[in-house]
Amino acid sequence: MISYKRIEKSPVELTKQDFVSDQMVKWCPGCGAHAILAAVGNVFPKIGYRKENFAMVSGIGCSSRFPYYVDTFGFHGIHGRASAIASGLKIANPGLSVWVATGDGDSMAIGGNHFIHVIRRNIDINILLFNNQIYGLTKGQFSPTTPLGSVTKTSPHGTIEHPFTVSGLVMGSQGTFFARVPDNNIKLMTEVLYEAAKHDGTSVVEILQNCIIFADKVHEQVTNRDTREERQLFLKHGEPMIFGKDLDKGIILNGTRLEVVELGKNGINEGDLLVHDMYTRDPGIHRMLGWMKPPHFPVAMGVIRAAPADTYDDLTERQIETAKKNSKIQTVNDLLRSGDTWEI
């Protein structure tokens, strides 16, 4: 449950309609971003904070139009800097629920530095990372998550650079919360966003988003509705890692590696499977889950990691409270008169 410790609860029950802005949504028809907007519309009333306590911050790119489409306080920043702007906003005003809408170009390339540092500091903001593996708004250049060899407008002979795995970057930055969802599963996305809001610290939610114009079907192998039960592992805390249309496959730890097994074969049963612990601080299994990809593994979906840790914003408040209690300097006049002074 949401704690309402620092952020005030809404005295009235809100609905999805309360968060619809008067702006025309200008994303392409069929863009995965529409689903994200729908999930946010679902989850904000469910989170239950006062409407005025939500703030959306974005950088540049298709994703970053998001603040215009939600009726909250909104800040449309500059390329790559959403995390830095959101950091200042949250530290200055801890009573806000701060959400960042960003993309793979915005956060992994030009804003990579801010992205890793906000995660390291564990500032209590929620980052919606629209990963469509392409620069959409500039019309089709490869991004830091574009698969090796992809032909795009700036890689007519195929890309020759290795892509980031978002989860790897988040865990490498000592992230405390990472979740992944496909854009065609609004129900799961809504659940995951609620978990992100609940988590104290920087929450990164990677959304496998389809760009229908410049990178159509890049996630198809994983997200296709007909085959997704075979290609996706839906993680639930405390439950064994089972997947497959007939729930006949699972994940075990074999030595130091994860392995896909079939239940009932070679004497393997449900009791042998790994049980998901999203709250453990040890990132070992979380890292391996984040890395899983076809053809040998399903892609892990849901909350992979939600490890408790102090947040920067909370520590800031605590240091200030302590200093206010203990310091002789209570006003600027006290400060001006502290140390060596003399009367003339």
Added chain:
Amino acid sequence: MAKKQQVRELEDVVVKFVGDSGDGMQLTGTLFSDVAALSGNDLATFPDFPAEIRAPHNTIAGVSGFQMHIGRRKIYTSGDMCDVLVAMNPASLKANLKWAKPGATLVIDSSTFEEKAIGKAGYIENPLEDGSLEGYHVIKAPITELTTESLADLGVDKRLAERTKNMFVLGLMFYLFDRDIEKPLEFIKQKFKDKPKVVQANQTALKAGYNFAETTEAIKITFKVGAAPLEKGLYRNITGNVATAWGLLAAAERSGRPLFLGSYPITPATEILMELARHKSLGAKVFQAEDEIAGICSAIGASFGGSMGVTTTSGPGLSLKSEALGLAVITELPLVIVNVQRAGPSTGMPTKSEQSDLMQALFGRNGESPLMVMAASSSANCFHYAYLASKYAMEHMTPVILLTDGYLGFGSELFKIPDVNDLPSITPPMADPDDPNFKPYRRDEKTLVRKWAVPGVAGLRHRVGGLEKTNIDGNVSTDPLNHQLMVNIREEKINRIADYIPLLEVNGEPEGELLVVGWGGTDGALASAVTRMQEEGHSISHVQFNYIKPLPKNTLDVLSRFKKIVVCELNAGQFVNYLRMLFPAIPYHQFNKVQGLPFHVQELTDIFIKLLED
């Protein structure tokens, strides 16, 4: 014991302590100037240290210095040439002798003048023996040796003993200047309170130095600098960077908007970040960002969130902040950017001062991107201008760049402590909760200022950002006429701040032969030179600009009343070209120096006399 010495009464005196980076010259200088201040002198100080933390021992590159100018009259600068030079090793003597006046007193640690160190400094012969110091009043003493001897009974190790020699020389200097040593002894006790052995060693060395000076025949003259006629009040010594930090804190307190600083360490601005980080009890939130861009962007986020957003930097950092400055301009949020200028371009000379960034502050952004630019003109008035920059930023909902410089930031002077309640009020234009007429870009008719609508306040939900917005409603727009309108409004909004800033005040007659024009940190040197020439009967006046954009409303009027105008700057002519652009009918002379050094009063006087004669 008592011996006959000549006592020389001085109006003012320039003293410089120089030594190897590890010799503790900054502490020595600070202590000496604190005691001068307590004795009622007016003063200004300036540390002169290398960028390297510990350059190779006994080399010119490793020389660290601390200069101060003390007097019984008004002191404007830390001084040009020194009257007393204290040199702790050959390299520091070699590097600084050129800054000593003819006949100056040289206090030299002769223990360090060994063959190897003499060679490392670049001397061929020992300067203490080759007659090259004739014409100076030389007090040479084996200071290191005497310090070690004085500590022999304390059982301290050799290293500590050698590191204490700065206190010996300080004791000697206190005798030379007829100062009481009770206060510095007490200071040592406070500073090293957890290390009784260090306290004892330092106190012993200080006393030993004082006693040595009292008995040595080498001291033929002592100095007396009487108290200056300062305005009554409570005083302290303050550096420009600390004054800036405190001015920001005062503005936050008076405005009721909490201070948020987003900043990245950079010489010579880092002390502001360090100082503000100490004051959590005043509610200051200090965020040491991952880079300059995050510094300013976090401050913009904080301003959007209702705090007084501040970022502090120096020239290269301001370059990195350019794009975000434009964001603060178009979102019309309050933001204070302090730029402690240093010599450029690029990394340039980080520890050397220069008026390097006036053009960058005015124009260094994409698009039509006007903001307010101000400049502090003394170490102490950094407090005042940091306060006012915050006031204008909040009351006029605009980024304000405050230019100081390394010379002001590192330098110190006496500061008459104000009562925060007596400072001008600060009234940010907060939007009222549930205001039915609220629109993000609805403006005050007179000032064109929009309301500050803080997230969390009911009924004020809105969106701002870097895209052009319609006036009043604040919706994204590429409408050609709306863009023209918004460009005009943003410029006009800044220009109208001219109604709220003071008029220029002329130092001297309001008309005449020559007007000396300066801005920012050169005030002390220009005022000294002009005052001196006025006393000699020349028709010369001086104005110093603290407001660069907008300029004071009487600027053209002031400039029009003189036959000649000379604009003096520590750059290649940035302000003079700004004036040429705005007031092209006025003929300007210019005097520029770009050496990483402040103006010397003598070089200014020479130029002014030449201009008056031509």
